[in-house]
Each structure stands twice: as structure tokens, then as C-alpha cells.
Amino acid sequence: MFVTPGYAEEVAPAAGEAQTDAGTAAHTETGAEHGGGGLFPPFDSSTYPSQLLWLAITFGLFYLFLKNVVLPRLGGILEVRRDRIAGDLDQAARMKSEADAAVAAYEQELAEAKARANAIGQDARDAAKAEAEAKRKEVEAGLDQKLSAAETRIATIKANAMKEVGSIAEDTAAAIVQALGAGKVDKADIAAAVKAAGK
Secondary structure (H helix, E strand, O other), X not given: OOOOHHHHHHHOOOOOXXXXXXHHHHHHHHHHHOOOOOOOHHHOHHHHHHHHHHHHHHHHHHHHHHHHHHHHHHHHHHHHHHHHHHHHHHHHHHHHHHHHHHHHHHHHHHHHHHHHHHHHHHHHHHHHHHHHHHHHHHHHHHHHHHHHHHHHHXXXXXXXXXXXXXXXXXXXXXXXXXXXXXXXXXXXXXXXXXXXXXX
């Protein structure tokens, strides 16, 4: 155990000095305890060696505590954070590459969809054009049939009308001749006259 000089003086009086009175010693201790006549111990030069010793011991213990307890924990925390940051960066890079792949796939699908839509539109246009052409031909064929039927009907009506015109003309001519007072005319003569006038 290390003993300070002040404590040594209080406990063991110097050689050659006799302890005369116990009351005087008690009075001296009480005075020392109350700070009477002594310096503040950190400023007392006689206590420097013991202060330096305890400073070295305290610093050594504090250094060992930092080295063995605090710094490993801080190192572990820093390593965990570094690993977490590296993992987050790797995950972000992986997610970015996945997003880029998804965007590329989306753009590829969009281009394919546009091409399919254009092909479907062109097919629909071609089908509509072909259908319209077929309907047009069908309508034209129907119109041609109706036109030929109408022409045949008109020809028949015209032929019938021409036959009736001849008989009407003969009847009219006979009526005119009778009205003029020429008397009765033979039907064969009137028919011959009408035919001659028609040519």
C-alpha cells in the first residue's frame, strides 16, 4: 500500500519527537480534517507521485476497458452497418437490373402488340375490302339480272303494244274511212294500208 507523506506524519511522528499529549494529537487531526493550515491535496507537490500512479492505473484500466469492451462493440456495430449497407446496395442493384429487364420486356411486348394490332387492322381492312368487293359484284350481278329481266319485259310489252297498235291503227283507219263517208272498206285493204304506212 502506498502511503502519502501527510498520512505518514499523522500516523507516525518523526524520530526524536515524543508524543506529549493525546489531546494535542487529536486537535491536530481535527484541524487537518477541517483543512486548517494544509494545501488542497491535488495542488500539494508532496502528493504528485501518488496522483501520477493512480492516474496511470486509472488510464490503464480505462484503456483496457475501451480496448476489450467498447471498441469491439463499436467495431461490431460498424461491421454490421457496413454489411447491411453492402446488402442494401446489392439488393438495390439487383432490383434495378430487374426493373430494367421488366422495362425492356414491357417495351418488347408493347412493340409486339403494336405489330399485332397493325397486322389485325390490315387483315380487317383487307377482309372488309374483299367483302365490299364481293357485295358490289353481287349487287351488280343482281342489277344486271334485273336489267335484263326489265329489258325482256319491255321488249315483250313493246311487242304486245306493237301488235295492239297495228289493230288499233286498223280500227282507227276503218273508223276514219267510215266517218269520211267512203262506205264500208274491207279489213284486208285497211291492214295492207296500215302495214304500208308503218314501213
